Amino acid sequence: MSNGVIFDLDGTLVDTNYLHVVTWWEAFRRRGHDILMMDIHGAIGRADRALIEYLLPSADDEEAQALTDAHAELYKPRLGEVRPVPGAGELLHRLARAGLQVVVGTSAHKDDAERLIGVAGAQDAVTAIVHAQDVERSKPDPEPVRQALDKAGLAPGDAVFVGDSVWDALAARGAGVECVGVRTGGIDTASLTDAGARVVYKDCAELLDHLDQSPIARLLTG
Template sequence: MTVRAVLFDLDGTLIDTIPLIRWTFERVFADFGLPWENGEVLHTVGLPLREIAARYMPDRADEFMERYAAFQKTRFRELTRAYPGAVETLATIKSAGYRTGVVTSKRREPALASLALTGLDQHIEAVVTADDVTKPKPDPEPVFKALELLHTRPQNAAYIGDSWYDVVAGKQAGVTTVGATWGIASREQLAEHAPDIIVDSWDEFLANL
């Protein structure tokens, strides 16, 4: 890759919040008496919470979101961690002169709180959340927004994420797409959407920059 800016997904890519997300959904589903169905809802990770709430409880989406936020806050600090090597990777990228940004379907408040808690915020220049766009991922709008903030053209940027939503958004925006296998999706699931590169570690990612 020949890039000047690197965009990162947040949950499942930079921060390991999959256990927190699963626990929170389990509590919400139990509270509302919704069928768990082997955690099928986890396949929606990467979409905005409002969209997920509307899918499972269209008439009570706001209540679903409020309950989700309340449950998640109780274990947020306990179950929010940067993936091993994430902070160091960001520091390396920044010191090499790359622009950096986060493109996430998380709401702005919890996204910024997660970045601050993990220390990742020190190495991120721009953050685009579900609250900042009209059409979230897999639409390319959030990626275009981040590129605008970083004054970077699509052909000079890469976007790494752990779900197909990230890959599709990046491809539609015209950036180099990188699938990360340590998050929500398997290598096979990522490959179905043909990212430019699939990596199994931060070292492998850095080697391809």
């Protein structure tokens, strides 16, 4: 088996987390639910239905679908405003040139995931994508990470996961994959470390600058 790095997308490679917070907040308000932005931010990284269940356990299927539709209506028109986080494309290309599998494992839907990978400037570096439609359970369940491993033909010990949320770190830990955290999703170092991240960087650019001292270094020489 080869070595590889699995990346989360929203908040890790592209600067979307707070856009999700605002559009989910407005979606909840449209449906008569007053949810604090602070709580919504803490739930970002879960797939749509899992996020709703976490924030509004009383929502039935009809209400959950209405909320999902409202969020999509508010979020999609603003995709053109999304920018990559510093160093995202450069990091993925550096890993691909080194012969590593570069995989994206995201809670985003397929069309959004492909578009956002394009925003990051990394289409030609990514070898596989696992998106929301590929899994039954979202992070923090380890299923998305395990699916990413299977899709790329990676063993847990031959991969590192890079993510920005507590849910990313918990999912990676559950799948037996070492996790590197980045703070571009707005989550602090202590929270990411407590959830299982071995080391935390400000962003992809800082990770790239310290690549040879990071957990990914062992994959480059393995």
